[in-house]
Amino acid sequence: MANRRWFRVLVFFILFFLLVLLISKTTFIFFPIIQLIGAVAFPIIGAGILYYLSKPVMHFFEKYKVPRILAIILVFLLILALGYLFVMFIWPIVRDQVMNLVNSIPSMVTMIEDFIDYWQANYTNIPDQVLSAINNFTDNLPTRIENLLNNLFGFISGFIGHVISFVASIVLIPFFLFFMLKDGDKLVPFITQVFSEKKAENIRSLLGKIDGVLSSFIQGQLIVSFVVGILLLIGYLIIDLEYALALSLFGMLTNVIPYLGPFIAVIPALLVGVFQDPMNLVWISIIMLAAQQLEGNLISPNVMGQALNLHPLTIITVILAAGSIAGFIGILFAVPFYAVLRTIIVHFYHTYVRSKKKKEDALI
Template sequence: MLNKVWFQLGIGLLLLILIVKNFMEISGLFEPVIIILTTIMIPVLLAGLLFYITEPLQRRLVRYMPKWASALAILGIVAVFIAIMASLILDPLIEEANKFIQNVPMIFQQFEAIVIQFLNDDGTFPIDLEQTFGSVLDSIEDIIIVGSSYLVSFLSGAVSAALTLILVPFFFFFMLKDHEKFAPALYNLFHGERREWVKKLLSEIDFALKSYVQGQVLAAFILAVLLFTGYSLIGLEYALLLALLAFLLNMIPFLGPWLAFFPAFVIALIQDPVLTIWVSLITLAVQQAESNLITPNIMGKKLSVHPLTVITLVLAAGNIAGFIGMIVAIPTYAVLKVIVINIYEKRQNIQKQIFKDVK
């Protein structure tokens, strides 16, 4: 029985629960460490995202210049790109965002009126359902209004946020300059076969993260451009804001596109109910292009993650760590999957070697 996989898995889960329970009891001791880690987590994640996006460019630049020079060149290119994009979209984006924040109460009132009218005309729903739905809409409206006030407060504190973002180019530069030193610093701690195994493991983790980040960002960008083009052609209000929201939400696999569809549908319903048909058709067309053309050609089947696994992980991570958790759930899973597969293969090889020696 001790050799059964499920028995070993059960023991492992029990040990994990005990470790988590004991850690939670003494978590106060680690509070300073946790504060430091949470402070640098976002800059490190953003720097890592930029590193994997620009890594193909750096591989070409290092053929003609030293690595530190290529890192500086990429920093300059990224800065120029951000400046150009800001000059093109920042003013209209801020204008749309301000207009949207001011119109949030009116949008929800109109949406509530449309839904209540639909329920009254249908005549098949009990009155308490209307009241319940209305209270739900009121709650959502309150949440959005409160969220909008937090957004305004956040924008007013942009100076302090800018100081925090100084860490992003700092981490980004050293990732570009010294990334090839990170893996050797780890696997050189080991010797012999174990060293080669750790080296192979780190290489596969790097490949999994690179494949996911580069593919997901490029796919999300293409989808956002397609949606912005479609929304602009049909005259949908807040087209740029909705496209930017779609870009961010499309970082979340499978669920992201449908989360991005809902606000566009609501805006279309309030602006002109006929537009809901066009928004639905545009979303359907873009999703078909994403499923059949964009994702297969950009990302392929490299991660081999089942859709049900993705949805479960994203929902669980969102419940634990919010939007950031939803974004990092799949790459974290991909890393853990690589580690587990390599450990399993290592164990299998050891067992085969033992049986061979016994024979």
């Protein structure tokens, strides 16, 4: 019986769940470790994102015989220059537009109430059930709009909160980033030095695949988000939409969430556009559709390629599941985490298939 496949699978799952049960009963042992990891996780993740964005720039400098330390210094200066340009020229405009948008919310609510009152006064041949539903909706309209805006701005505030945490970790991020750029190439040899040559080669192959997946996702998704934000800004400026820069920047930020991000981005633009001119509903929809068609058919395939090779339905399912488990942080990191996990499983499966085939060939 011990040689039967189903028995080995059953034993594996029993041992796995026993291990999970043991860990759940001894969480007090792992709690200090989890706290330590949580304290440095955000700076490491932030530095890791910057690492994958700045590594091509460093290699570009090194291609022209620039020493690595000097190339890293040039990368840091470039990051500081971009941050300075954003703070000096873009942030003041975005801040003013957001403040003006917040201040205009009461007038938007008043416009909605006036429109409903006018409609009720001029259309008397309406069934009582419909009038009752309209009156109920009108009475609860301020509360509904307030809840909607609270959820929307709560989402934005949550994102801003994470940005503030990122800024608070700014002291650690440059140190992590510096050593990642300086010694990143030494990580794989350090890990594989304790293994035999055959296993070391297998691990090098796996780590190379993981590095390629993370690089493709981080670089590709941020480049795609930036291009989509520029396209939205151009479209909003063409139709003379108010708060165009703030809305396009919001669209750029939310577009880092694959597939769901564009739908989140269009909500505030539609709300603002309909109060400015009802025809903006059509124009904004056309702009978003055009931007997404360009992104989906031209930009993403050329920037990200087929490195992730994930079905859209799989991505949406993973994002929704991660969001329900870990909130906004889960939504942000669901796709790269799933892509890395999938890469590991596929790699070991292929390794198992190859080793099994070699054994069968040897027996023949």
